[in-house]
Amino acid sequence: MGRPLGQHFLFQHSILARIAEAACPQQVGLCIEIGPGPGGLTEFLHPRAKRLIAVELDSALAAKLRERYTENPTVEIVQGDVLSTNLSQWGPATVCGNLPYYITSPIIEQVLAMGPALERAVFLVQKEVADRLAAPSGNRDYGYLSVATQLFCTVERLFLVKPASFRPPPKVDSAVVRLTPRTSLPVADTKAFLRFASACFRQKRKTLRNNLSAHYPPEKLTNLPEAGLRAEQLSLPELIRLFGVLNP
């Protein structure tokens, strides 16, 4: 996108209000904002949270924002890299942000890894990423990112945001997504399942037999009815079932 640190800022109040409302429909205890920048979203989020912690890498922006909220003890600005911040350290939280697009996937992975400390996440991301996060099986956007996210959360694509709403405008359309953690996880060993899912999708056009051949002996794969299918043809419950069959 050509901007250092993915700095495309939102100033349109109607959009900022909708994002804040989607993240915190009622007042929440703690909201963590990722990448507050000049603080447009912060202004709409903080009245909806008893405590708001905003993590911003850019030291000049973080300093300005800290100054704006010196009188408000409910808002804390942490200057640092969100990818090296332990997001669970402050307790259960709603996470929200207009994400820096150059690190969207690692941020989402990190937020999903919060486990039970994650109450809800609402992000503004590239539309293409929103499509991948929410895609069901059989859809052209369905892949490892869909499976890895939907394993932990239900995903809703809420609304689109056009480039003209940002300053400066990015080159791509954006969309707001909401991730709501599942109350119980469909597999016990999520790490092992994600390694399996990653192997299944290793080469999207290849069959499961092909992609899994490095991981299982041929006799385990020959009798599987699904072996001739591609991973993108299997829903999350079907992939979980297959994982159980191959790893009894």
Ligand code: SAM
């Ligand atoms: N929330 C603001 C808004 O909507 O106007 C800014 C959003 S802008 C797309 C992304 C913000 O994330 C920028 O302020 C940028 O400096 C910050 N950022 C980039 N990389 C970061 C990182 N690794 N950790 C924390 N913040 C980061």
